[in-house]
Each structure stands twice: as structure tokens, then as C-alpha cells.
Amino acid sequence: MNNWVRKTLFVLVSVLTFGLVTPTQLMDHIKAENFTDLDTFESPSTENAYGQLNNFEEESEFNRDKFIEDLMKQAEIQSYQKFGTKIKPVIENEFKEIILPNIESALEDMAIQFPEEDLKNLTITEQPGAGHSEKIFNIKNRGTDKDVLRFHVRRDNPPQEGYWFNFHYHTYHDDFQNHHELGAIYWAKNTPPKWMS
Incomplete structure (x- = not known):
């Protein structure tokens, strides 16, 4: 993946998930799935990202x-x-x-x-x-x-x-x-x- 695409993806994932999924974890997942370009990668929908955020907010105890x-x-x-x-x-x-x-x-x-x-x-x-x-x-x-x-x-x-x-x-x-x-x-x-x- 181009360096600017990777950086953009990192920022996007960090903002949408508020840290629940780190860019490093996402890149490991992408590499594991052998994705070679953005055409084969489906970005998470806003609804999914917000759904994850809502689940996080429901967890009342910080670990x-x-x-x-x-x-x-x-x-x-x-x-x-x-x-x-x-x-x-x-x-x-x-x-x-x-x-x-x-x-x-x-x-x-x-x-x-x-x-x-x-x-x-x-x-x-x-x-x-x-x-x-x-x-x-x-x-x-x-x-x-x-x-x-x-x-x-x-x-x-x-x-x-x-x-x-x-x-x-x-x-x-x-x-x-x-x-x-x-x-x-x-x-x-x-x-x-x-x-x-």
C-alpha cells in the first residue's frame, strides 16, 4: 500500500473507532487477508464504527x-x-x-x-x-x-x-x-x- 494511503487509513480508523481498533491491528488484519490494494478492502461503515463506540460507552469499568x-x-x-x-x-x-x-x-x-x-x-x-x-x-x-x-x-x-x-x-x-x-x-x-x- 502507498505510504500516504496507509497514513490516511490509520487516521480514519483511529478517528472512527476512537482507539478501539488500533491502526496496527487493522494493518495486521489486512496483511493476514493478503489485501494488496484499497479496491479489495471494504472500509467499515460509519454505522459499524458508531456501533462499536456505543458498545464501548456501555462498558462502565475501565480496565x-x-x-x-x-x-x-x-x-x-x-x-x-x-x-x-x-x-x-x-x-x-x-x-x-x-x-x-x-x-x-x-x-x-x-x-x-x-x-x-x-x-x-x-x-x-x-x-x-x-x-x-x-x-x-x-x-x-x-x-x-x-x-x-x-x-x-x-x-x-x-x-x-x-x-x-x-x-x-x-x-x-x-x-x-x-x-x-x-x-x-x-x-x-x-x-x-x-x-x-
């Missing part, structure tokens, strides 16, 4: 665990997108074992700090930073359009030790000044490729 689980899926996708095809295969296993559980703990700690009505407004950003940027993803409040947490990875090169990827996050509590460590993964003696390459 924090499901909220964290959804954020974790998106965080993993964003991380792998940032790593790109050159870095991901090298660090993927350690990332899953060391870093992801710590990201989950940070998200759970964040979820405890917010009342349910505020928590519902939190969302993950869509685009990690490329090149030498540290940004993996941010958690922001849609209502205020302000970041709550910023998840980063920094390249460290201690003398005689090679390159390390230092995963950490920042929080709005201290105006994003302090580093909250998530862990580090060793790369090699040689310089790592740029992010998203």
Missing part, C-alpha cells in the same frame, strides 16, 4: 491491566521500528528479557499515579526518532497535549568498553531532567548504525 497491555504492545512495536533492520536482530532477545519488563514497570507506576478519567487520555506517540535521536516513544495526555513520560535510548561509549545502548525514561514530575534507568545492552566495539536504518 487498567488491558490499558497497560495495549501500551506495552505499542511500546514494543515503536522500539523495534526505532531499532531498524540492522540493530533489532542483534539486541532483540536482550531487549525482551531486560528492557521490556522495566518499561512495563514504569508504565504500571505511571498508571497508579493517575485517576481513571486522566488515564483514559494517555496515549503513546506514533513516531520514534531516527538517526542519532534518543527518542523511542513518549506517553502524552491527549487532553493537554503534554508529555507525561519520555522513553529514550542513548548510545554510550565508555573508554575501552565498546558501545552500549542505555535505555532510560524521563518524567514530567521533574520537568524531564532526571534519568530513570531501564537497563543497558552491549552492542560491540564498532560504531552502531543509525536508528531506523
